[in-house]
Amino acid sequence: MVGSHKARSSTAERVRSRTKFGGYRAEYSPPTEKDPDSGKKTVQYGEAILKLLSTLLPTIAFCFALYQYVDQNERDFxxxxxxxxxxxxxxxxxxxxxxxxxxxxxxxxxxxxxxxxxxxxxxxxxxxxxxxxxxxxxxxxxxxxxxxxxxxxxxxxxxxxxxxxxxxxxxxxxxxxxxxxxxxxxxxxxxxxxxxxxxx
Structure with a gap:
């Protein structure tokens, strides 16, 4: 019973199936559980992008307006x-x-x-x-x-x-x-x- 429990525990931790393909062994590892913090990191990343855009957009708008002003003045001149x-x-x-x-x-x-x-x-x-x-x-x-x-x-x-x-x-x-x-x-x-x- 003890040996059987250890085997199931070992299998739960990591399962590997080995198959021979032309002399090579292919190993399969089942997907691990999803990191619970990954969603938070994605949200934080998105918030950082939004903050960056909120800072850059007014600057871009100002530069574009300045370009139009200079271009119009040059044409008028x-x-x-x-x-x-x-x-x-x-x-x-x-x-x-x-x-x-x-x-x-x-x-x-x-x-x-x-x-x-x-x-x-x-x-x-x-x-x-x-x-x-x-x-x-x-x-x-x-x-x-x-x-x-x-x-x-x-x-x-x-x-x-x-x-x-x-x-x-x-x-x-x-x-x-x-x-x-x-x-x-x-x-x-x-x-x-x-x-x-x-x-x-």
Missing amino acids: RKSVYEKQASYYEAMSEAVADIIVRLDGPESFAELINSKEYKLSRYKFMTLYYGKLNLIESPEVERSVIRFRDLLERYEANDADIRLSDIKLAGLSVSEVCSKSLQKTWGLDPEQFETKIIKQ
Whole structure:
């Protein structure tokens, strides 16, 4: 009886069945009883995850809001610069056109150069040339405006090699280059540029 009890006790503690498979022995161990503390550990782990998420989510939300704010400010700034560029280019084109129209007027050259109206037109052009146009002009616009100014000064100095037609062509070039620069800035083709910018 004692031996039988010990055998049952030993079997309750650990049961092994051995079977031969091609010279190898396979051992089977029955599952042990479930740890009663494992459920508590799972709950504690879940609570830790929730606490971590409750800490991280506000931070993530703040970072996302900050990104949106910075991105919106950057877009607003670029839009402001683009609009100023368009405004300055338009002012320069008008100043150039005003000079050319006055040079092509009925007055004699001497009378025109000394007239208050021509001096005002030239003043507007030079103010843009030395002033705010430099803030946003492209290299192509800069070169075309410099060329117009140089030809104008030579024409005003009675340079025989410079004709009024040269001034007109240089003036048209300024407007054309300004237009192309704006198309590049806004990412528009000529048709879109005419529809969205010029006709506004």
